[in-house]
Amino acid sequence: xxxxxxxxxxxxxxxxxxxxxxxxxxxxxxxxxxxxxxxxxxxxxxxxxxxxxxxxxxxxxxxxxxxxxxxxxxxxxxxxxxxxxxxxxxxxxxxxxxxxxxxxxxxxxxxxxxxxxxxxxxxxxxxxxxxxxxxxxxxxxxxxxxxxxxxxxxxxxxxxxxxxxxxxxxxxxxxxxxxxxxxxxxxxxxxxxxxxxxxxxxxxxxxxxxxxxxxxxxxxxxxxxxxxxxxxxxxxxxxxxxxxxxxxxxxxxxxxxxxxxxxxxxxxxxxxxxxxxxxxxxxxxxxxxxxxxxxxxxxxxxxxxxxxxxxxxxxxxxxxx
Numbered sequence: 355x356x357x358x359x360x361x362x363x364x365x366x367x368x369x370x371x372x373x374x375x376x377x378x379x380x381x382x383x384x385x386x387x388x389x390x391x392x393x394x395x396x397x398x399x400x401x402x403x404x405x406x407x408x409x410x411x412x413x414x415x416x417x418x419x420x421x422x423x424x425x426x427x428x429x430x431x432x433x434x435x436x437x438x439x440x441x442x443x444x445x446x447x448x449x450x451x452x453x454x455x456x457x458x459x460x461x462x463x464x465x466x467x468x469x470x471x472x473x474x475x476x477x478x479x480x481x482x483x484x485x486x487x488x489x490x491x492x493x494x495x496x497x498x499x500x501x502x503x504x505x506x507x508x509x510x511x512x513x514x515x516x517x518x519x520x521x522x523x524x525x526x527x528x529x530x531x532x533x534x535x536x537x538x539x540x541x542x543x544x545x546x547x548x549x550x551x552x553x554x555x556x557x558x559x560x561x562x563x564x565x566x567x568x569x570x571x572x573x574x575x576x577x578x579x580x581x582x583x584x585x586x587x588x589x590x591x592x593x594x595x596x597x598x599x600x601x602x603x604x605x606x607x608x609x610x611x612x613x614x615x616x617x618x619x620x621x622x623x624x625x626x627x628x629x630x631x632x633x634x635x636x637x638x639x640x641x642x643x644x645x646x647x648x649x650x651x652x653x654x655x656x657x658x659x660x661x662x663x664x665x666x667x668x669x670x671x672x673x674x675x
Contacts, residue, residue: 375410384457529556584627584629
């Protein structure tokens with residue numbers, strides 16, 4: 355554990371040495387929450403809850419981030435403050451009446467989220483299923499991803515355009531900390547519900563633009579862009595941004611469609627680009643100072659002429675960069 359100056363240590367201890375604030379810390383250990391969530395769980399007024407959150411923020415115990423008009427709060431995951439707070443909260447007796455009450459109300463909040471996510475997914479699932487029938491089953495691609503990335507543990511993963519958080523769930527056994535970024539709030543709701551249902555507590559999702567990622571510079575061992583580039587006007591910017599946030603030696607995986615002529619995907623599914631050639635992706639890797647490692651191709655089952663071929667590209671950020 356690192357060290358803190360005396361006054362900083364006192365500020366951290368003061369911040370959590372109050373019943374409501376310690377309850378908030380215990381709740382945020384179980385996932386990101388809004389002021390409205392916390393107000394409903396704690397049964398306190400919004401101004402009072404906001405005041406407690408402000409004090410926790412000032413002590414760098416929690417962080418605030420924005421998703422459209424909504425503000426979410428999460429425990430800080432960097433620095434000695436995070437280690438101290440996690441150690442304190444970990445010693446709380448789970449049988450405590452107040453904490454049991456909070457946990458019960460938290461489950462109600464999560465259940466409401468899951469219901470909203472399920473409704474959105476159901477409304478759009480027919481279109482997604484029709485698109486899936488045009489290409490190889492997801493399982494084949496996921497098996498290749500696991501094989502190429504390898505079975506070794508690593509520290510940090512970033513999933514750009516996380517959608518339903520499928521990649522965060524796939525690689526959950528391997529990373530210590532996962533972050534998913536998506537611009538769509540409805541998809542983030544689906545992602546959170548899916549992570550909660552899977553019991554994955556070491557990953558979080560946040561709203562952000564793929565061209566200006568809301569994450570730390572050079573902070574990730576693995577970055578994945580899974581079926582996202584074809585929605586973008588400027589895919590090269592996303593690859594460049596991915597390279598920016600990779601640690602030296604870190605890897606970038608891209609999964610997307612080969613170049614094709616299915617024009618209906620533009621109007622019916624909002625595709626901006628009709629797939630990509632290997633030469634395009636490799637050129638963008640070069641512009642982002644990334645080294646190409648390998649590529650795999652997955653032809654569609656059935657009607658290949660009217661189907662979609664999926665490609666997987668793997669690149670690395672040189673240690674010298």
